[in-house]
Amino acid sequence: MLNKEEFELIDSWFNKFERKEILELLSLEEGTAFSHVYFLLLNQFFTEKSKFSTSIQVRLQEHKIELFNLLLDNEELNIESELIQHIQNDADFQNARSDRALQKRAIRNLERESLKIRFKKLDENEELDFLSDTEIKAGIQKLERDQLKERFKKIDANEESNSRKPFNYFSSFLKIAAVIAILVVPYFLLFSPEQPKIVKIDPKPKVNDTIQEQDLSSYLANLDFNHFNEEELVLKVAEAETYGFGTKQETIQCEIEKLDLKKWLEKMNDIQERITTIKSFKNQQDLDIIKVKDTLLAIQKRLKSVKLDYQQKYIFSQKKSELSLFVSSDFNVGKSSILCFSLEKNGEKLYFIKIGVFYYSINDTNAKKSLIQLKDEDLIRELEEIE
């Protein structure tokens, strides 16, 4: 709303300019600011006619008509949208012309105004970049590709220089030697002649004598498990007899009238409460031969390096029978308890090792048999076969 002073200023201003000049001003680009003022004036005129002097009122009325014509005829004229709205609502205008062209003009002007506002914001907030995204990508692409090609050329140059190098006797000799070693050594490893599977202990332990603590242990320590071929390694599940727990020096003697393992075992059961009988391991799975072999190797290492902790040591012998049972120490390798013992009859020795809950025998005569689970009868049969 213009105040009185502004009214007087505009009043005087209108007196200075001819109508034609005012209209010309409106048509200029700079007329934006002018038209804005003019709009204010006209707005005031439309709302408070009485505050204007008569002469201004008359002139503004004439201007209105001229303005209508300008709006309709001069598309480039920059007219405030609100002014356009006023004009559209003006009864004189509505009577004089169709407002369709004016509406179109108004819409276009509004669009232009909004675009100009957007451009202005862009100018204020963002600087236009010299490089577009595509150009940046192209630059990086060129750089990377050139660098890759340089690398490839270097690789090609290296390959070519290697092929032209003078023949180096020493490095060639080493290379040839390495190839021969790689090809030949496995052959000898795979096809090495067989070694004896068991090293017999000597001398035989005496009956009723306490086995020297180290005898069987030494035997086992020296037993070369590496000579056991996996296919020929005899792994049988057999029951070892664990004897009663007593002092290290305790010996048990038992009379057996004749070689009768079944009865012998039964008698042992009767006599010895703590003797475990041969069990069958129906539900136990076969062990991996390699794992067993590794375990046996571990036993060997253990024997060599660890002071044996004997829990028990028994000697069983029978005068009448040549069957002798030698039980060595019971010791631990890792989490498994190990019991080593042997059965000897007629000079034939059967060596047994109990690892954890599994029993194994290593026997020359049964060298070709594979891992099987033995029941009582089986073990007996095995032993009988030796006879």
Place this chain on the structure above:
Amino acid sequence: MPWNCLSILANFTQMIDRLIIDKHTSLTDSELIDLVKESNEKIDLLYVKHKSYCINFMRKMINDDDLIQDIYHDAIITLYEKIIKEDFQLTASIQTYLNSICRNQILIRFKKIKIHVSHNEEYDESIKDWMQDDVEHVKETKLNSITQALEKIKKAGGNCYEILKRFYYENQSMDKIAKDLEYTNAANVKNQKARCQKKLNELALIDFEKTHVE
């Protein structure tokens, strides 16, 4: 030592060299692609492994070793740029792919030559990929200014070049860049990228104006 024995020995040791060259040449195609995706350095393995077969394949068609070499270089780059895009799927073996795009390039360049290749399993006619050239759309003078500016940014150190390369050339997301370059989050990478880009713009503009004034 007789010369023929010497040459036999030389060939034998070269053969051993070839066998020993790099254990990675025994990698499968998918393993090789995974390695290349992890590190740009592994492109060399790709290059070396498939070079002789591809070169020999092209020699059946043309007799210009320099051109063959150039085509092979571009073929490897084409494959590499495909691999670094996350949606890449190899529909044939790497060797077949390389042979196919090399063959296609030769056919384009030598349209009038009748080219016969005896074994169809060496290439796949449907594969017609090649390097996408954004470079062509940029004027050479401006491109030179851009590469000069990029070189300066690279030499200056820091992560600027790496971020721009990963974003524009390898099409990596902000999240992936943040993770690989150990930024806190994608927004930080975005800010850093904007700063790097601004710097690039300034340097490129200076170089461009300088060369134009001169």
